[in-house]
Amino acid sequence: MQSTQNPTQSLMYITNRPDIVFTRGEGSWLVDSEGKRYLDFIQGWAVNCLGHCHPAMIEALETQARRLINPSPAFYNEPMANLAALLTEHSVFDKVFFANSGAEANEGAIKLARKWGKKFKNGAYEIITFDHSFHGRTLATMSASGKPGWDTIYAPQVPGFPKAELNDIASVEKLIGEKTVAVMLEPIQGEGGVIPATPEFMRELRALTKRHGLLLIVDEVQSGCGRAGTLFAYELSGIEPDIMTLGKGIGGGVPLAALLSKADVAVFEAGDQGGTYNGNPLMTAVGYAVIKTLTAPGFLDGVRARGEYLRTKLLELSAERGFEGERGEGLLRALLLGKDIGPQIVEKARDMQPMGLLLNAARPNLLRFMPALNVTNEEIDQMMAMLRTILDSL
Numbered sequence: 001m002q003s004t005q006n007p008t009q010s011l012m013y014i015t016n017r018p019d020i021v022f023t024r025g026e027g028s029w030l031v032d033s034e035g036k037r038y039l040d041f042i043q044g045w046a047v048n049c050l051g052h053c054h055p056a057m058i059e060a061l062e063t064q065a066r067r068l069i070n071p072s073p074a075f076y077n078e079p080m081a082n083l084a085a086l087l088t089e090h091s092v093f094d095k096v097f098f099a100n101s102g103a104e105a106n107e108g109a110i111k112l113a114r115k116w117g118k119k120f121k122n123g124a125y126e127i128i129t130f131d132h133s134f135h136g137r138t139l140a141t142m143s144a145s146g147k148p149g150w151d152t153i154y155a156p157q158v159p160g161f162p163k164a165e166l167n168d169i170a171s172v173e174k175l176i177g178e179k180t181v182a183v184m185l186e187p188i189q190g191e192g193g194v195i196p197a198t199p200e201f202m203r204e205l206r207a208l209t210k211r212h213g214l215l216l217i218v219d220e221v222q223s224g225c226g227r228a229g230t231l232f233a234y235e236l237s238g239i240e241p242d243i244m245t246l247g248k249g250i251g252g253g254v255p256l257a258a259l260l261s262k263a264d265v266a267v268f269e270a271g272d273q274g275g276t277y278n279g280n281p282l283m284t285a286v287g288y289a290v291i292k293t294l295t296a297p298g299f300l301d302g303v304r305a306r307g308e309y310l311r312t313k314l315l316e317l318s319a320e321r322g323f324e325g326e327r328g329e330g331l332l333r334a335l336l337l338g339k340d341i342g343p344q345i346v347e348k349a350r351d352m353q354p355m356g357l358l359l360n361a362a363r364p365n366l367l368r369f370m371p372a373l374n375v376t377n378e379e380i381d382q383m384m385a386m387l388r389t390i391l392d393s394l
């Protein structure tokens, strides 16, 4: 009811946001309402895989908006079918359900696993997940997440998510019992601080789940869609999961997510799963343009080359400043600072003049880099130069 000078005051408080309003974006750059430019190495939290306002996305949005925006989720539409076919063509999966957010795709994965357990495993429903994992902000996905404090914030939790330790196969094996139906993990823990599951661990996990007749679910909301230098991060270990979820990069910045499974795991019956916007043609048309761009010849080679370039530059800086190295895959990387100066760097980088730099500290002792997948080496150089200036000023 209040009328204020500053319309941002009408927004519900959920977190501390800086006093900036962004008004334009192009590629790796954002511009605020005062005209200040920012080099963006956050990109909507590893979302804008093609950078801001990529022409292929604008074209898809404009064309589809003039053609058809929403026929209802009870009917097929062309972009939804075309994107599903494109995803199955480029992955080991056979069936796709579209959702609007990563959390919703993961909810779908949890439901699918529970349904499969009901059908084939005597009602088994427990899904083993991992400490420090992040699967979303719905009640079930918060319960699946291993984020410290999330077990009590909206208690009681949704039951059925015992926690193992990443890269420790014995910790998983110990939790397997009669009620276990699946193991779910991020191939690279993103919010946890860019911690890759080792290829050996992924292969051990696949063998262990096979041996016990359990499903293996990969949450590739952050690691998927080219981010790790391959179209999907499970490819890095050569395994075939049963279920995968996608979000973030699949829409390149528009709300789109997906749940994919092998044919024999796709056991939903009529009415088991749905959602008003599932397969919305406006969003899936954009997703189609994004995945087409990512799978064009040479694109992922370029991501790997630029990831390697960023890795080299971060290692140089680490050696020069006495930091503790770096880790990650492709263009999802972290610089390990060895001390809790991450948040301070993030703030100084943003407030830098005349141009700002947008960085993220997933944990206080590291910086996470998730630039557009088409970032240039020159932009990486510019980011490194700005970062050095900030480090000098600490």
Ligand SMILES: *Cc1c(COP(=O)(O)O)cnc(C)c1O
Pocket: 100, 101, 102, 103, 104, 106, 134, 135, 136, 137, 186, 190, 191, 219, 220, 221, 222, 223, 247, 248
């Ligand atoms: C961001 C993220 C999610 C949640 O996605 P939303 O679109 O925010 O619901 C789930 N899993 C992982 C690995 C993520 O990085």
